[in-house]
Structures are given as structure tokens and as C-alpha cells.
Amino acid sequence: MTPSHPTQEARRAQSLFDATILAGAAKDAFLKLDPRKLIRNPVIFVTEVVAAIVSLLFVRDLIVGSGAAFSGQIAAWLWFTVLFATFAEAVAEGRGKAQADTLRRTKSDLVAYKLSADGKSFTTIPAASLKVGDVVQVAAGELIPGDGEVIEGVASVNESAITGESAPVIREAGGDRSAVTGGTQVLSDQIRVRITVAPGSSFVDRMIALIEGAERQKTPNEIALSILLSGLTLVFLIAVVTLWGLASYSGIVLSVTVLAALLVTLIPTTIGGLLSAIGIAGMDRLVRFNVIATSGRAVEAAGDVDTLLLDKTGTITFGNRMASDFVAVPGVSQGELAAAALASSLADETPEGRSIVALATGEFGQAAPTEKPDQVIPFSAETRLSGVDIAGRRLRKGAVDSVLKFAGVDDVAAPKPFKDAVARIAQSGGTPLAVADGNRLLGVIHLKDVVKPGIKERFAAMRAMGIRTVMVTGDNPVTAAAIASEAGVDDFLAQATPEDKLAYIRKSQEGGRLIAMCGDGTNDAPALAQADVGVAMQTGTQAAREAANMVDLDSSPTKLIEIVEIGKQLLMTRGSLTTFSIANDVAKYFAIIPALFVTAYPGLAGLNIMALSSPQSAILSAVIFNALIIIALIPLALKGVSYRPVGAAALLRRNLLVYGVGGLILPFIGIKLVDLAVAGLHLV
Numbered sequence: 032m033t034p035s036h037p038t039q040e041a042r043r044a045q046s047l048f049d050a051t052i053l054a055g056a057a058k059d060a061f062l063k064l065d066p067r068k069l070i071r072n073p074v075i076f077v078t079e080v081v082a083a084i085v086s087l088l089f090v091r092d093l094i095v096g097s098g099a100a101f102s103g104q105i106a107a108w109l110w111f112t113v114l115f116a117t118f119a120e121a122v123a124e125g126r127g128k129a130q131a132d133t134l135r136r137t138k139s140d141l142v143a144y145k146l147s148a149d150g151k152s153f154t155t156i157p158a159a160s161l162k163v164g165d166v167v168q169v170a171a172g173e174l175i176p177g178d179g180e181v182i183e184g185v186a187s188v189n190e191s192a193i194t195g196e197s198a199p200v201i202r203e204a205g206g207d208r209s210a211v212t213g214g215t216q217v218l219s220d221q222i223r224v225r226i227t228v229a230p231g232s233s234f235v236d237r238m239i240a241l242i243e244g245a246e247r248q249k250t251p252n253e254i255a256l257s258i259l260l261s262g263l264t265l266v267f268l269i270a271v272v273t274l275w276g277l278a279s280y281s282g283i284v285l286s287v288t289v290l291a292a293l294l295v296t297l298i299p300t301t302i303g304g305l306l307s308a309i310g311i312a313g314m315d316r317l318v319r320f321n322v323i324a325t326s327g328r329a330v331e332a333a334g335d336v337d338t339l340l341l342d343k344t345g346t347i348t349f350g351n352r353m354a355s356d357f358v359a360v361p362g363v364s365q366g367e368l369a370a371a372a373l374a375s376s377l378a379d380e381t382p383e384g385r386s387i388v389a390l391a392t393g394e395f396g397q398a399a400p401t402e403k404p405d406q407v408i409p410f411s412a413e414t415r416l417s418g419v420d421i422a423g424r425r426l427r428k429g430a431v432d433s434v435l436k437f438a439g440v441d442d443v444a445a446p447k448p449f450k451d452a453v454a455r456i457a458q459s460g461g462t463p464l465a466v467a468d469g470n471r472l473l474g475v476i477h478l479k480d481v482v483k484p485g486i487k488e489r490f491a492a493m494r495a496m497g498i499r500t501v502m503v504t505g506d507n508p509v510t511a512a513a514i515a516s517e518a519g520v521d522d523f524l525a526q527a528t529p530e531d532k533l534a535y536i537r538k539s540q541e542g543g544r545l546i547a548m549c550g551d552g553t554n555d556a557p558a559l560a561q562a563d564v565g566v567a568m569q570t571g572t573q574a575a576r577e578a579a580n581m582v583d584l585d586s587s588p589t590k591l592i593e594i595v596e597i598g599k600q601l602l603m604t605r606g607s608l609t610t611f612s613i614a615n616d617v618a619k620y621f622a623i624i625p626a627l628f629v630t631a632y633p634g635l636a637g638l639n640i641m642a643l644s645s646p647q648s649a650i651l652s653a654v655i656f657n658a659l660i661i662i663a664l665i666p667l668a669l670k671g672v673s674y675r676p677v678g679a680a681a682l683l684r685r686n687l688l689v690y691g692v693g694g695l696i697l698p699f700i701g702i703k704l705v706d707l708a709v710a711g712l713h714l715v
């Protein structure tokens with residue numbers, strides 16, 4: 032077993048500012064100056080246009096031989112402003128790229144041992160030429176060549192290349208643990224895998240594309256904010272032009288350089304420059320927690336989630352429901368029940384089915400029937416039963432209500448010992464499976480499952496964050512209630528079919544709630560797709576992982592606490608920096624305007640509290656401060672503002688105070704300090 036894995040190291044140990052990332056980002060910052068790319072960010076695009084205009088004015092001033100020192104410095108600092116903004120985005124992307132590179136190493140040169148169409152022979156082919164539907168065989172020590180589903184066998188698999196977790200996981204045919212990922216290694220035994228995803232769009236490929244930001248699209252919130260920022264830019268453009276008219280009317284000639292500089296200090300360059308870095312950093316923080324999100328929108332939605340739905344088996348409990356006992360009704364021997372349960376499970380590839388076979392043939396010494404079944408009825412989440420028709424008998428096992436219905440026995444008419452056994456098993460948190468032979472009830476199978484430790488505390492933490500937890504299960508209400516109280520969920524929905532889960536989510540969403548759902552099974556897939564935040568377990572089925580908009584590589588359902596925190600942190604960081612940026616711009620207006628006009632209107636002297644050295648110094652200082660504030664806030668944009676689980680109102684108050692009031696005061700201090708330096712160094 033590898034003690035520590037490069038992926039894990041890269042994820043956990045990567046510092047905020049790694050030298051190689053910074054060097055790469057510095058280069059990318061220049062590439063991002065391409066106006067065709069920059070136009071996606073209107074505020075910074077305007078800054079670039081203004082920087083270009085002032086650069087031309089600088090050339091003119093050089094030729095004319097006057098004022099070049101001033102326009103040169105303004106032009107330089109305007110370019111710095113643009114570069115600091117592109118640098119912020121490049122650093123955020125660079126951190127993702129570094130993680131993608133470690134992933135890329137997992138998928139080089141895979142080969143596949145492919146089963147021929149007639150199923151009789153194998154050929155060795157490059158994994159890249161596999162097609163969906165191909166069946167491959169993978170033995171101990173080999174790497175799985177592509178994403179797919181185990182169709183035969185059980186194996187322990189090392190998935191550390193993807194999850195960073197070195198403990199092996201079990202992958203088996205049937206059930207909720209059948210999905211395998213290309214690039215992971217089979218440690219023991221041998222499995223046959225049906226390839227379900229074409230090479231090039233595999234899980235690892237998608238992870239790489241996502242964390243590199245290649246597929247990143249603006250979220251609706253980001254688009255809305257961009258529109259607001261563009262509007263503000265337009266307002267300030269009009270204000271500056273008006274100011275120019277006003278000034279010339281009163282006999283002051285404001286040069287184009289001054290007006291251009293003024294415009295840039297007033298438009299929201301701080302948030303404009305940091306906006307995309309904030310979004311990328313949010314995705315990145317999730318990856319650090321071993322969660323892959325397929326859209327930025329899902330990360331944002333996580334910040335506002337108010338209800339969390341969890342599947343029971345495999346999510347709240349460990350999920351290896353094992354048969355532990357056979358309880359026969361009077362008149363039926365335990366051996367007869369065990370034999371019937373065994374026969375009904377012969378073709379049942381689910382873990383439950385296999386555990387029944389193991390118990391019946393092991394401890395209960397039953398032998399499999401020699402006849403061939405006439406028909407196999409596989410388990411489905413809809414019917415909630417499975418079985419066989421064999422030698423004229425119709426053997427079924429499954430959820431108690433489903434089997435009673437099959438046997439045509441009414442709830443009330445069922446024999447008391449049967450009902451007692453069901454109640455006893457369910458009250459202990461076990462799953463009772465009824466067994467019937469046609470319309471004759473034979474007894475109950477006791478399936479045991481264990482609640483994961485520590486889950487109760489985690490649900491309590493969610494309650495403190497204002498999130499309601501609801502367990503949804505296909506199991507019966509008594510078992511559900513027992514597990515619900517043991518796990519400490521707020522509510523539960525029992526005997527739920529996939530449609531019920533979907534309907535429950537739709538209904539809650541219509542009531543204005545934002546729903547998160549954790550699940551692992553194919554029967555969870557529709558609900559995972561419908562939820563605002565759908566988190567699939569990495570151990571889950573391919574269908575679940577496809578439907579969800581997040582995959583938890585650690586397969587820990589309570590990871591949602593971290594996911595919600597990261598979402599809240601993302602929303603808060605963006606809100607705080609927007610508040611700060613706009614407050615800053617307003618403050619700058621009052622800091623600079625008096626300095627510009629005080630010579631023409633000595634009456635303004637009272638407003639000129641800043642007493643900046645000269646109008647030129649005032650403008651240059653404001654531009655310098657405006658550029659430096661972007662670079663100063665990059666660490667905060669990447670790390671996010673700190674989140675504590677307190678009420679929303681308290682948080683809002685605190686942030687308005689810190690970032691709003693702080694944003695109003697800081698420019699006065701900052702610009703004054705820069706002005707002192709500018710004057711002291713005789714820069715203008």
C-alpha cells in the first residue's frame with residue numbers, strides 16, 4: 032500500500048503561492064491581455080482600452096516634449112492594473128492545472144485485454160481504441176483501461192490515483208458498487224468490465240478539463256454581477272465626461288490623461304479583476320476536499336441549500352446489508368425457508384442476494400437446486416423484490432409489502448409470528464425481506480446494516496447551519512424510523528420508489544427550497560439530476576455519477592457540510608469583495624475630485640480633507656492605489672473570507688461593517704500614503 036500518493040500530496044500540500052504556479056501565471060497574465068479574450072470581462076477590458084489610449088498620449092507627449100513623465104507613469108500603472116487582474120485569474124487557473132497534471136499521469140499508455148464478440152478469446156489493444164459496450168478482463172495488478180461497470184466478479188481496487196485515498200475499495204457486479212474508473216488498479220481477484228464511456232470523455236478526462244477551467248462557464252450569478260458592473264462602468268463614463276464639460280466651463284482644462292485615469296479609478300476594477308479568480312478558487316477548494324463539481328452553478332447553489340436528502344443504504348449506513356438470520360413462520364422449517372431464500376437468490380447479483388446465498392449454503396448447509404430456473408426475476412427498485420420461477424414454484428423475496436402483495440396476502444391477514452418477526456427486525460434497524468412461494472408465506476430474512484459512526488454529530492452541525500436532513504429510503508417505515516433516530520436525521524421518507532424521490536424533490540423546489548441530494552444507486556440517478564446540488568458517491572454506480580453535478584471521491588455523505596461551507600464561502604467572498612470594491616470607488620470620488628478642483632474653487636478647500644500634494648499627484652496616487660489593491664486582495668479571493676456557522680443576518684452585518692465601511696475608509700488612508708511617497712520621490 033502506498034503511504035502517501037502524489038495526487039493527495041498535490042491536493043493537500045499545495046501552498047497558496049507556489050513558485051512554479053506563480054511563474055506560469057505571470058506568463059499567462061500577459062497572454063490574457065489579448066483583447067478578444069479580455070472582452071469577456073467588460074470592466075477590465077475598458078481599463079485596457081484606456082491604458083492603450085494613455086499610452087498613445089504618452090508617445091505624443093514624448094514627441095511634443097512635455098508632460099511625458101506624468102502620462103508615462105499613468106500609462107504604466109493602468110497596464111499594471113490590467114495585468115494584476117489577468118494575473119489573479121491565471122494564478123487561480125494555475126492551481127487547478129497543477130492538480131490536473133498529477134491526474135494526467137494516471138492515464139498514460141493503458142492497454143486493454145478485450146473479450147472477442149463470440150466471448151471465446153481475448154486480444155490486447157490500446158485502451159484509447161476501446162468502444163462503449165466492449166468487455167475487458169482485468170486481473171490483479173493490472174490497471175483498469177476505461178470507465179465502466181463490473182459485470183462479473185468481485186475485486187479490491189486501488190483508486191488512489193483519483194481519490195488520493197490509499198485504502199482499497201471493493202468493486203463488484205450488480206448493486207451500487209459496480210462502477211470502476213479507468214486508470215485505477217485491481218489489487219486482487221479478476222473482474223470483467225463493460226466499458227460505458229468512450230475514451231476521451233472518461234471521468235479522469237472530465238476532471239482534468241474541469242479543474243483546468245477549460246470548461247468553465249460564467250454562472251448566472253456571475254453574469255448578473257457582470258451586467259451590474261458594466262452598468263456602473265457606463266455610469267462613471269458619463270460622469271467623467273460630464274465632469275470634463277463642467278471643468279472646461281469653469282476654466283479648468285482636464286487633460287484626457289487625467290480623465291482616463293479618473294475613469295479607471297472610479298469603475299469597479301477591484302471586483303472586476305477578481306471575479307473569475309473567486310469562482311475558480313471555489314471549485315478548487317472543493318477539489319482539495321476531494322469533491323469534483325461539474326459546474327460553478329452547483330457550487331453556488333450549495334451555499335444556499337436548505338434541505339439535504341440522503342439515501343439510507345450505503346449513505347447513512349455502510350451499505351453491505353448482510354443476511355444474518357432466517358425466521359420461518361410456524362409450519363415451515365428454517366431449512367425449508369433457507370432453501371427457498373437460496374433458490375430465489377441464485378441469479379441475484381446484488382450484495383444482498385449474494386449474502387443470502389452465502390448464509391444459506393454456509394451456516395444453514397443448504398445446497399443449490401439442481402433444476403434450471405424457468406424464469407429469473409431480477410431485483411428492481413420499482414418492484415422491490417426478486418426471485419425465480421423454478422420447477423413449478425414461484426419463489427420471491429423482497430420488501431415485506433411487495434411480497435405480501437405478490438402472495439395476495441393482506442397486511443392484516445398475515446400470520447402474527449410473521450408480523451412479529453418483521454417488527455422485531457425492523458425495530459432493530461435491520462431490513463426484513465419476506466420470502467414467499469406463490470401465495471404461501473415462508474418467513475423473513477434478516478438483513479443487517481450498520482449506521483456509519485460519527486454521522487449524528489455531523490447532522491447536528493448541519494442543523495446549526497440551518498439545513499434540514501431528510502433520509503429517503505426504499506426500506507419499510509419501521510426500519511427507516513429506527514435508522515433515522517439512530518442517525519439523528521430531521522425527517523424520513525420510507526418505501527420510496529425512484530419516482531417518489533423525484534416527486535419529493537420537485538415538490539420541495541416548488542416551495543422555493545434549494546435541495547441537495549446525496550446518493551449512490553442507479554435508482555437515485557433521477558433525483559440526483561433533479562436536485563439543485565446532486566452529490567454522487569465515487570463508490571456509486573456510473574448512472575449516479577453521470578446524473579449528479581458533484582462527485583465525492585471519498586464517498587462520505589456528510590461531506591455536504593464542507594460543500595455547503597465552501598459554497599457559502601464563495602458567495603460571501605464575492606459579496607464582500609463587491610461591497611468593498613464599490614465602497615472604494617465611491618470613496619475615491621470624494622478623495623480625488625476636491626484635489627482636482629481646489630485651485631479653481633478655493634471654496635472647495637474645506638472638502639479637500641486629504642490635502643494631496645497636487646492634482647497630478649492625486650490622480651497618480653489614486654491610479655497606483657487602485658492597481659495595488661487588486662494584487663493585495665488576490666490571497667483573499669483565492670482563500671475566501673472565513674466562514675463561521677452563525678445566522679445569515681449576523682454574517683451580513685459583520686461583512687457590511689468590515690468590507691463596506693473598510694472599503695470607504697481605506698482609499699483615504701491608502702491614497703494619502705501613496706501621495707506622500709509620490710511627492711517625496713518627486714515622481715510628478
Ligand SMILES: Nc1ncnc2c1ncn2[C@@H]1O[C@H](COP(=O)(O)OP(=O)(O)OP(=O)(O)O)[C@@H](O)[C@H]1O
Nearest residue numbers: 342343344381410412415416417429430504505506
Ligand atoms: N436483492 C434484493 N432482492 C429483493 N429485495 C431487495 C433486494 N435488495 C433490496 N430489496 C428490498 O427493496 C427495498 C428497496 O431497496 P433499494 O436498494 O432500492 O432501496 P433505496 O431506495 O436505494 O434506499 P436505500 O438504499 O436507502 O435502502 C429494500 O429496502 C429491500 O426491502
Ligand SMILES: [K+]
Nearest residue numbers: 295296298300
Ligand atoms: K476602480
Ligand SMILES: [Mg+2]
Nearest residue numbers: 207342344552
Ligand atoms: Mg440505495
